[in-house]
Amino acid sequence: MAVSIIDLCVNCFACEPVCPSHAISEAKPHFMVDPKKCTECEGDFPVFQCASICPIEGAILDSFGVAINPPGSLTGIPPEKMAEAMAELQSH
Amino acid sequence: MQLPVLNNTPSQAEHGAKGGCSASSCGTTDNQMDSLPDSIREKVQNHPCYSEDAHHYFARMHVAVAPACNIQCHYCNRKYDCANESRPGVVSELLTPDQAVKKTMAVAATIPQMTVLGIAGPGDPLANPERTFETFRRLSEEAPDIKLCVSTNGLALPDAVEELSKHNIDHVTITINTVDPEIGAKIYPWIFWNNKRIKGIKGAKILIEQQQKGLEMLIAKGILVKVNSVMIPGVNDQHLAEVSRVVKSKGAFLHNVMPLIAEAEHGTFYGVMGQRGPTPDELQDLQDSCSGDMNMMRHCRQCRADAVGLLGEDRGDEFTLDKIEEMDIDYQAAMEKRKVIHQAIQEEMDSKRLEKAVKAQQHQQEPKLTTRPVLMAVATSGQGVINVHFGHAKEFLIYEASPEGVRFISHRKADQYCGGDSTCGDGESVLQLTIRALAGCEAVLCSKVGYEPWEMLEAAGIAPNGEHAMEPIEDAVMAVYKEMAAAGKLDEKNEAVRANA
Ligand code: SF4
Ligand code: SF4
Ligand code: SF4
Numbered sequence: 001m002a003v004s005i006i007d008l009c010v011n012c013f014a015c016e017p018v019c020p021s022h023a024i025s026e027a028k029p030h031f032m033v034d035p036k037k038c039t040e041c042e043g044d045f046p047v048f049q050c051a052s053i054c055p056i057e058g059a060i061l062d063s064f065g066v067a068i069n070p071p072g073s074l075t076g077i078p079p080e081k082m083a084e085a086m087a088e089l090q091s092h
Numbered sequence: 093m094q095l096p097v098l099n100n101t102p103s104q105a106e107h108g109a110k111g112g113c114s115a116s117s118c119g120t121t122d123n124q125m126d127s128l129p130d131s132i133r134e135k136v137q138n139h140p141c142y143s144e145d146a147h148h149y150f151a152r153m154h155v156a157v158a159p160a161c162n163i164q165c166h167y168c169n170r171k172y173d174c175a176n177e178s179r180p181g182v183v184s185e186l187l188t189p190d191q192a193v194k195k196t197m198a199v200a201a202t203i204p205q206m207t208v209l210g211i212a213g214p215g216d217p218l219a220n221p222e223r224t225f226e227t228f229r230r231l232s233e234e235a236p237d238i239k240l241c242v243s244t245n246g247l248a249l250p251d252a253v254e255e256l257s258k259h260n261i262d263h264v265t266i267t268i269n270t271v272d273p274e275i276g277a278k279i280y281p282w283i284f285w286n287n288k289r290i291k292g293i294k295g296a297k298i299l300i301e302q303q304q305k306g307l308e309m310l311i312a313k314g315i316l317v318k319v320n321s322v323m324i325p326g327v328n329d330q331h332l333a334e335v336s337r338v339v340k341s342k343g344a345f346l347h348n349v350m351p352l353i354a355e356a357e358h359g360t361f362y363g364v365m366g367q368r369g370p371t372p373d374e375l376q377d378l379q380d381s382c383s384g385d386m387n388m389m390r391h392c393r394q395c396r397a398d399a400v401g402l403l404g405e406d407r408g409d410e411f412t413l414d415k416i417e418e419m420d421i422d423y424q425a426a427m428e429k430r431k432v433i434h435q436a437i438q439e440e441m442d443s444k445r446l447e448k449a450v451k452a453q454q455h456q457q458e459p460k461l462t463t464r465p466v467l468m469a470v471a472t473s474g475q476g477v478i479n480v481h482f483g484h485a486k487e488f489l490i491y492e493a494s495p496e497g498v499r500f501i502s503h504r505k506a507d508q509y510c511g512g513d514s515t516c517g518d519g520e521s522v523l524q525l526t527i528r529a530l531a532g533c534e535a536v537l538c539s540k541v542g543y544e545p546w547e548m549l550e551a552a553g554i555a556p557n558g559e560h561a562m563e564p565i566e567d568a569v570m571a572v573y574k575e576m577a578a579a580g581k582l583d584e585k586n587e588a589v590r591a592n593a
């Protein structure tokens with residue numbers, strides 16, 4: 001059981017120091033979770049520490065591959081609104 | 093500790109409690125630093141970010157060593173640098189503490205005017221205590237003639253005060269956008285606190301408490317505190333005068349209100365949701381109303397977090413990582429050299445300050461004009477003189493001339509209202525944009541003005557003026573003001589004018 005960091009990661013370093021299991025390290029192209037070390041914070045904290053500080057929606061997935069912070073959950077920007085704004089920008 | 097209220101000299105009060113930057117003391121407007129206690133004045137006087145005249149001579153730099161952040165601000169997209177200290181949309185090269193120390197010493201040895209090193213991002217410096225403090229620790233030891241400063245969102249500040257006080261860090265900037273948790277919840281969607289993500293009002297309340305506690309602890313330690321606020325129309329604009337009052341009563345020496353810059357392409361909450369930033373008049377009105385009881389910083393250009401050079405000038409390209417690796421710095425020798433140069437600059441600044449004081453006295457004795465105030469734009473690259481060609485100016489300094497004297501109002505980027513893309517006006521030339529950026533000004537003083545811009549400026553009601561090249565700004569602005577007065581151009585009361593700065 002382990003979480004994983006995917007390519008949405010912006011390399012902000014926030015998760016690395018908060019991991020109780022030292023499972024996260026700086027890597028290219030983005031931070032990585034060592035699945036052998038990740039304990040899902042079991043026994044240390046009731047919530048995933050990495051996913052509690054990560055500012056990027058969708059960057060960290062649980063062991064089922066589901067985003068722990070789904071779109072809209074952190075920024076408060078409704079996903080449709082984001083899509084609209086992006087479409088607007090593309091059209092320029 | 094409570095600091096005396098700034099800007100409350102009688103001449104200011106009758107002036108309608110205007111304040112502004114210490115640049116503008118040619119008239120009766122007292123140099124507002126004179127009312128600060130000596131210990132603080134000394135610290136502030138030669139600081140390039142805080143003293144309008146010092147920033148023509150001294151330089152500061154920032155190093156980006158602190159990537160992580162422990163909160164989210166609605167105006168920040170964390171793919172970019174901390175928007176509290178940097179222009180939005182900027183990404184700086186992250187340095188290790190070792191690289192940061194090398195870079196700082198390389199710059200200090202090459203640009204002796206560099207006297208202040210700040211850590212301001214790309215995240216929150218205090219959310220990266222190890223990286224931030226290692227940088228400070230080493231610089232305090234290896235380059236003791238460099239002043240250190242740090243800016244923070246305040247969440248981790250109370251825990252950092254003790255360590256900060258050890259490193260001789262005498263300037264801390266806290267970004268405080270509100271003292272009300274309900275407003276806070278509209279600015280900060282969440283914080284990371286005690287191993288949990290805390291959202292909404294509860295999170296904002298903790299952040300506000302930590303900011304205020306940190307502010308009080310710093311003041312108790314005798315560390316200078318500057319407060320930054322981002323002005324967000326419809327969210328905290330009405331509330332910032334209250335913020336100003338609170339932080340001032342606790343002893344912050346300066347309050348800097350910055351405009352929200354929100355663009356959809358930054359991908360921030362405010363950008364995407366269409367939250368607008370303040371207009372220049374709204375910003376100035378707020379700065380004026382706050383400066384009634386507090387020193388305000390008007391010359392802040394929201395510098396880049398990794399900028400190197402005099403404010404507004406960036407020499408970062410000379411100090412890339414590969415270049416500093418190759419440099420071999422003898423800092424002891426550099427420090428000797430720096431000392432001599434600093435002394436020379438100090439003498440020049442002292443003599444200019446004296447000159448200014450003498451002129452202010454003369455001005456007071458002259459018969460007083462009763463004409464209306466006028467805004468003028470000035471093209472300068474520093475040293476306090478008019479020395480830039482109109483067409484080369486990337487930014488203008490805006491001054492207000494009135495019977496009271498000359499005061500500095502703000503900076504305007506030549507392209508301030510346009511990101512250079514298609515969103516602003518079809519086919520407008522750079523020249524048209526620049527002229528638009530000068531709206532509200534009645535004259536523009538440059539070293540030279542070309543033929544085409546001359547005509548367009550005149551057509552826009554802005555008098556081009558190239559007659560004061562290389563003259564001190566305030567003298568020139570006053571001279572032009574007096575000419576306008578003598579020509580009878582200023583007789584009608586025009587109250588609308590000031591609001592356009
Ligand atoms: S879930 Fe916990 S243990 Fe696993 S990487 Fe994240 S912080 Fe570390
Ligand atoms: S906190 Fe999120 S965005 Fe930041 S480095 Fe970790 S996974 Fe990447
Ligand atoms: S404190 Fe700075 S880095 Fe952190 S979210 Fe706010 S603006 Fe961004």
